[in-house]
Amino acid sequence: MGEELELLELTVKVVNNLGLHARVATRMAQAMQNYACKVTLVKDGVEVNAKSVLGLLLLAAAPGTELLVKAQGPDRQKAVEEIKRLIEDENPEAN
């Protein structure tokens, strides 16, 4: 239990050429709401809740931006991996 309280951090780069746009933000918020852990994304010192589609849209991460993913709680490992997949996937439409 103790180690789940530890913060898991990972840096990911936004690859998709439209940036963190509506489609990706929607899928991410929907996906993250299924996790119990607390998940946030940080860009240039601004931190938003990854379960909030509005927060993600307002983050306005353009292509090439590096984001810090922070997660804390029981299923944080899987949450972080899923975020990484969503952000680093160049062609999310193909999935």
Added chain:
Amino acid sequence: MRTPKQIDRKRPADLAQPLDNDANKVMKGLGVSGGIAIGQVIALERLSTEIYPQRILKPEEVTGELRRFESAVRDAEAQLKQVKKMIGPGHPLQNHLYILDTHILLLEDRMFFQGTQDIIVSERQNAEWALSTIISTISAAFDTIEDEYLRERARDVHFVGERVLRILMGYSEKGSIRQLPPNSVIVAHDLSPADTLQIQKDSVLGFAIEMGGRTSHTAIIARSMKLPAVTGLENISRQVQTGETIIIDGSTGAVILNPDPETIFRFRQHQEVYRNYHQGLMTFGRLPAVTSDGAGSVRIMANIELMDEIDLALDHGAEGIGLFRTEYLFLGRRDLPSEEEQYEAYKHVVGACPPNSVTIRTLDVGADKIASNLNIEAEANPAMGLRAIRLCLGRKDLFKTQLRAIFRAAAHGCCRLLVPMISCMTELRNTKEIIEEVKEELAKAGQEFDPDVRFGILVEVPSAVAIADLIARETDFFSIGTNDLIQYALAIDRVNEHVNYLYDTLHPAVLRLIRQIANAGQASGIPVAMCGEMAGYPVNIPILLGLGLGELSMNALSIPMVKKFIRSVSMEECEELTTRAFEMSAAQEIRGFLEDWIQERFPQDYFIDQS
């Protein structure tokens, strides 16, 4: 994006004499999805939520108001889910369904939902008022976003908010957008994704909307459905009535209310052209641009400035990108794009095209248009001021960042480097020195890059034409930028209505300048391309071919027409026409001669603008 001359007709006001004051009212908006629609207006009347009730609640009313808000949100969610259900698998707009999910998520979002509830409780504002306040706050947050596409997402918050507001104010979802008469042209203040997704393609011919731009939902969906759409039509809803005839031109943004029969006839002709253009012509995109006698062969490329234009370009038969304008990365923002951001963009373009088929142009704007922290005083004549290569040479950090990004991206598929506005050899040599520095730095840092990126100049300044022979010895290729070359050479400001009648690509001076560039290129054995607009119009092609240009880069939409034209003429004919053109002394004479020749030679085709 500009359209080929075939669809770029004179302003509608010039076309027809109105029978009475009410006929042929012309409005100009933004064309966001090409094509012409002639149909009857279906005015989507939505009672406005601009004016909503505002009152301070009595303390005992707060709980009830919270519940009323919550109930309205639940209803909104149910409405959206209902729309989702209607879009079964196989629906042409399947791809856009996700936006309904975005709206549903927005309804549930803390900032939105909780935010409104907090205001109801703390300020004791009624639900409509509290909701409008939250929407304004969130919209304001979006305003600070620099990227146009991402910023436009603020509209989604508006749509969602408006849906809830309408429920709170007791407005029913009037007039089913699902049951429209055939030949409908939808006129509305705005269309939400829920609206557009419910539209039956068979009944709707096009859209005329007050709000929105190129990245709005209406535009995106209209392009997906290949229906004409015009946005930015201020107050059109108040000027039309359901049942009236309307013409919309999604390429030029023109809208004509109550057109008279003559106008309708003209537009039906243009519609034919547009349809033929898209159906028959697209096949030519897949063919090589080789003259009928096989003696001439030209590379046909596309000019683009945004990444999402690549698919359109390749679809229309572009063999690559002859001009990738990089300004969009720098405009409309307060900071400068990082090397990483630029690298990702260039890498994407290079990767999306066949190897060795992309030409990237370095920054071509003035200091006034980019990052306001560059601290440069306003110039009286920016067109001839500190811009393009001059700005880059003055700001080495900016220039090197872009160059590094380009050289690194080139490792993924080879590309050429194009430098704008070179006017003398010193500038050229300074540029090349900086390029060498960049290559050394990248090598030292162990970065992956292509050291053999070919370097060329955009020939647009008349002094560069005059010394083209000297420049050709120290560059790898030329690309002729006729848009600016013609302005500089003829001393015309293209957007000045008083003098732009002088602008003519077939001015004898222009032809001679092009000939000089082509000859200089041939003497040094370097390829000569053209990326100016001139390359996209068939009437100019015989001379461009006759002068020996090997590559033409143009607006993607022009490509099929140009390829068809090239395949229809022989090099012999082109050379003959070129000789004849050079014997003439006035632009009008040359143009008349070429147009007559083309019309006589190809009576069935639409190579020349018929209007």
